[in-house]
Amino acid sequence: MKSTHLFALAALLATLTALGQGQPLAVAITNVTIVPMDRERSISDQTVLVRGERIAEIGPAAKVQVPDGATRVDGRGKFLMPGVAEMHAHIPGGNAPDALVDRVLTLFVANGVTTIRGMLGDPRHVPIRAAVAKGERLGPTIYTAGPSFNGNSATSAEVAVKMVQDQKAAGYDLLKVHPGVPLAAFNAMAAEANKLAIPFSGHVPADVGLARALSAKFHSIDHIDGYFEHAVRQGAPVDSKNPGFFGVNFAAHLDPAKLQQAVTDTKRAGVWIVPTQGLLEMFMSADTADEMRRYPGVQYLPPAIIDGWVKQRTTFMSGPDFKHATNERFLIERRKLLKALHDAGVDIALGSDAIQTFSVPGFSLQNEMQAMARAGLTPYQIYVTGTTNIARFFGRGKEVGTVEVGKIADLVLVDADPLQDVGNFAKQTGTMVRGRWHARSDLLAKLGTN
Numbered sequence: 001m002k003s004t005h006l007f008a009l010a011a012l013l014a015t016l017t018a019l020g021q022g023q024p025l026a027v028a029i030t031n032v033t034i035v036p037m038d039r040e041r042s043i044s045d046q047t048v049l050v051r052g053e054r055i056a057e058i059g060p061a062a063k064v065q066v067p068d069g070a071t072r073v074d075g076r077g078k079f080l081m082p083g084v085a086e087m088h089a090h091i092p093g094g095n096a097p098d099a100l101v102d103r104v105l106t107l108f109v110a111n112g113v114t115t116i117r118g119m120l121g122d123p124r125h126v127p128i129r130a131a132v133a134k135g136e137r138l139g140p141t142i143y144t145a146g147p148s149f150n151g152n153s154a155t156s157a158e159v160a161v162k163m164v165q166d167q168k169a170a171g172y173d174l175l176k177v178h179p180g181v182p183l184a185a186f187n188a189m190a191a192e193a194n195k196l197a198i199p200f201s202g203h204v205p206a207d208v209g210l211a212r213a214l215s216a217k218f219h220s221i222d223h224i225d226g227y228f229e230h231a232v233r234q235g236a237p238v239d240s241k242n243p244g245f246f247g248v249n250f251a252a253h254l255d256p257a258k259l260q261q262a263v264t265d266t267k268r269a270g271v272w273i274v275p276t277q278g279l280l281e282m283f284m285s286a287d288t289a290d291e292m293r294r295y296p297g298v299q300y301l302p303p304a305i306i307d308g309w310v311k312q313r314t315t316f317m318s319g320p321d322f323k324h325a326t327n328e329r330f331l332i333e334r335r336k337l338l339k340a341l342h343d344a345g346v347d348i349a350l351g352s353d354a355i356q357t358f359s360v361p362g363f364s365l366q367n368e369m370q371a372m373a374r375a376g377l378t379p380y381q382i383y384v385t386g387t388t389n390i391a392r393f394f395g396r397g398k399e400v401g402t403v404e405v406g407k408i409a410d411l412v413l414v415d416a417d418p419l420q421d422v423g424n425f426a427k428q429t430g431t432m433v434r435g436r437w438h439a440r441s442d443l444l445a446k447l448g449t450n
Contacts, residue, residue: 003299014061018331026049026051026056026067026069026070027049027070027409027421027432027435027437028047028048028049028064028066028070028071028072028073029047029048029075029080029411030061030072030075030076031045031047031074031075031076032045032046032047032048032075032076032146032413033045033075033080034046034058034080034403035081035105035383035403037081037383037401038388039301039386040419042417045060045061045062046058046059046060046064046080047060047061047064048403050432050435051435052378052435053408053433053434053435053436054336054406055403055404055405055406055407055408055409055410056405057405057424058403058405069134070156071335073429078414078429079388079413079414079415079416080411080412080413080414081411081412081414082114082388082402082403082411082412083112083115083140083387083412083431083432083433084113084350084365084383084386084387084390085115085117085140085300085350085386085387086108086117086140086350086352086354086361086362086365087116087274087349087350087351088117088222088274088276088351088353089116089119089351089354089355090118090120090353090355091105091118091128091142091144092104093121093122101128101141102137102138102446103141103300103301104355104361105132105137105138105140105361106443106446107297107360107361107362107363107447108139108140108361108362109138109140109431109442109443110431110438111361111362111363111426112412112414112428112431113361113362113365114140114400114410114411114412114433114434115141115143115400116139116140116142117145117174117351118143118145119145119170119176119201119353120145120147121145121146121148121167122147124280125142126144126170126172127293128142128441129142129144135434135436137260138438139433140306140433141410142160143394144172144173144174145173145175145176145201146167146170146174146175146176147163147167147176148176148202149175149176149177149178149185149200150178150179150180150181150360151178151180151181153395154186154189154439155185156185157184157187157188158188159185160181161188161192163175164192164193168196168198171346172198173198173199174199174200174201175193175200175201176200176201177201177202177203177204177205177218178202178205181207181208182205183205183207183208183212185203185215188310190295199219199222200219202225203221203223203226204221204225204226204229206243209230210226210227211265213271214254214265214266214269214271217269217271218269218271219271220271220274220349220393221271221274222273222274222276222351222353223246223274223275223276224246224273224275224341225246226247227247227259227337228246228247228250228254228333229243230262231250231254231255231258231259231262232254232255233254233255233257233258234252236253238250238253239397246330247330248321248330249326251329251332252329254264254333256368259337260365263340263346265447267344270347272346272348272349272393273346273347274348274349274350274351275348275351275372276351276352276353277335277353277371277372277375278359278364278369278370278372279353279356279359279364279368280330280331280334280365281374282367283316283357284322284330284331286324288325289309289313293306293380295358295363296366297361297363297364298360298361299449299450300403300444300447301450302450303450309357309358313357332433335374335375335376337373339377342381344376347393349386349389349390349393350365350368350369351365352364352367352369354369363426365386366425367438369382369422369423369425370422370423372385372422373422379418379419379422379425380419383422387401388401388402390396408434408435409432410433411432412432413428413431414429414433415427415429428440
């Protein structure tokens with residue numbers, strides 16, 4: 001069969017698939033400024049034509065022919081860029097109602113998130129991943145960890161190896177490491193995971209430490225965990241067994257040389273960092289539970305969840321880790337460390353730890369971007385961590401990450417120039433997920449408020 005015939009057949013199949021899913025023949029985003037994310041630039045007055053799930057054509061608005069029957073999205077005065085990833089997401093599991101799962105997935109899409117990495121797995125997440133991929137359920141592309149490796153689950157080397165084997169067989173995309181894993185169990189887990197080619201990510205258990213975590217081929221260390229514990233200066237007046245929340249008690253006792261060496265070692269090891277800086281800045285802020293109730297997006301979650309968060313916040317603020325001066329020093333040192341990691345060429349992946357205490361899916365990622373800006377990253381550098389870096393992380397550079405012909409149409413339409421101010425990313429008209437257009441106002445209206 002000639003190549004032209006093959007192309008025609010492929011186009012026909014794409015059309016039939018789109019029609020079978022209730023989608024129009026094409027979607028055209030017209031007269032838009034593109035932020036392609038191949039480098040720091042924008043291209044004005046363009047039309048982007050999407051057929052099926054892929055970008056079919058990009059060109060000057062005056063030259064691109066929009067086919068009859070296509071859905072038109074007016075991009076005049078707006079900016080089209082790749083959708084971003086939430087690399088530390090939590091999909092409700094266990095007995096959580098399907099309605100809550102769908103609400104969480106919808107909130108991600110409504111905020112320009114087209115890929116998520118679920119970091120606390122549950123058996124029900126595997127079929128949810130498949131349903132979303134088939135277009136049977138609204139949501140971003142899902143990668144999911146299995147159930148957590150922690151001090152209560154991975155209690156020995158033998159147990160840890162069996163967990164790795166079972167999770168690989170079950171089809172999970174990665175393993176999640178929590179605190180408390182004994183060193184022997186961790187070593188066995190890492191060896192078996194590397195043997196079976198399933199990545200592991202998450203926390204750095206105290207018994208493991210940063211140096212061993214880096215040498216063990218962690219795919220990503222989340223929350224910048226373990227760095228302050230690793231970098232306490234010799235002879236510091238601290239209790240090594242009481243680091244506090246992510247090392248807050250050590251923030252005033254760090255050895256800059258040790259931290260810099262840790263940055264160098266991270267780059268050499270090729271380990272990724274998912275900072276969740278915004279989460280830590282929120283936790284360590286002086287904002288009360290009542291003030292957090294008014295955070296953007298909180299109104300879209302069930303009252304029972306919000307009430308639970310209020311109790312958690314109130315308890316945390318009255319606990320031993322909440323000392324305002326210490327917390328401020330902690331955040332300053334974390335910002336410096338995040339900037340040093342970025343400037344050293346360590347790969348950073350965007351993540352905010354949602355759904356989590358006052359970390360609302362999608363909305364918290366906008367907070368994460370603001371926190372990264374406070375650490376000294378530019379808007380473009382921040383978007384790289386959620387777009388092209390994610391394509392590299394998953395080995396999908398030919399499929400996603402930029403606005404280019406032939407790539408999957410995971411896109412977000414932003415109302416103001418995102419390269420001028422990272423806060424502009426929150427001003428969105430809608431999101432396209434695998435070629436399906438979703439107006440933000442429609443999604444939020446369907447969700448309703450509490």
